[in-house]
Amino acid sequence: MPKTFQHVDGSLMVPTKDAVGHIERIAARRGYDIEIVRAASARLTSIPEQTKVELLPGLIIINWATDKAEPDLGGGSVNELVLVKIAFEFLALLSGTAICNDTAHLNEIRGVLKGSGDTAAFSVERLLAPTYAPFHGLCFEGNNPHAMVQVRLFGRLAFRIHFYHLALDAPKAVYTHDLKTGEHGFRQL
Structure with missing residues (x-):
């Protein structure tokens, strides 16, 4: 299961099951009406994988595939x-x-x-x-x-x-x- 992670550029990587909640909180902080946010969030299930979509003005998401997850062993050695x-x-x-x-x-x-x-x-x-x-x-x-x-x-x-x-x-x-x-x-x- 991927974990929520914030990149240096401020973008978030979020598990699909948590995406709606994150989108609603971000949109509410930006002043979007809750009904508009819910309508935009409902589109999440129809967004194809690997496609960049502007869900709301200034709120861009990508539905990344995670079916080939493996541990990242490119970092430093184990102490x-x-x-x-x-x-x-x-x-x-x-x-x-x-x-x-x-x-x-x-x-x-x-x-x-x-x-x-x-x-x-x-x-x-x-x-x-x-x-x-x-x-x-x-x-x-x-x-x-x-x-x-x-x-x-x-x-x-x-x-x-x-x-x-x-x-x-x-x-x-x-x-x-x-x-x-x-x-x-x-x-x-």
């Missing part, structure tokens, strides 16, 4: 510390209270996550699947010889986080969240 934090919290869920132990290796990771500098305790390996899929996932891949957690976004973007000084006494496990249905699941491998 590696965000990925490490996600992976570390997944390990915390799998390990129970063991994650609370006061050890040099756990404290080193905690320190970096709090912003105390770089470390050799972990690294982030970037992976890429051939196609997108509507899910996010986390996977504890086991200890080989150290703990490894994979963070997967939109089915395609994946990051393997290597925790060089940690090993987890737990079976391999996967958590997935289906972006279409909202369903999520956890299973041990």
Whole structure:
């Protein structure tokens, strides 16, 4: 579902279901009679896609198609510390209270996550699947010889986080969240 978004030029991108309300509020602020606005708004359903129409003087709309929506991955890279934090919290869920132990290796990771500098305790390996899929996932891949957690976004973007000084006494496990249905699941491998 597209979200309402205001561009730098002042134009709005609005989901179709919200368009009438936005048009009525904008037109009312500009002093248009409500009956004229309602008549203009009724035309929304008949405007062909990709066509620019002046609905009221000075109020131009375009009925954009959104049937090919995909995530925009053209921006900056995901901050590696965000990925490490996600992976570390997944390990915390799998390990129970063991994650609370006061050890040099756990404290080193905690320190970096709090912003105390770089470390050799972990690294982030970037992976890429051939196609997108509507899910996010986390996977504890086991200890080989150290703990490894994979963070997967939109089915395609994946990051393997290597925790060089940690090993987890737990079976391999996967958590997935289906972006279409909202369903999520956890299973041990």
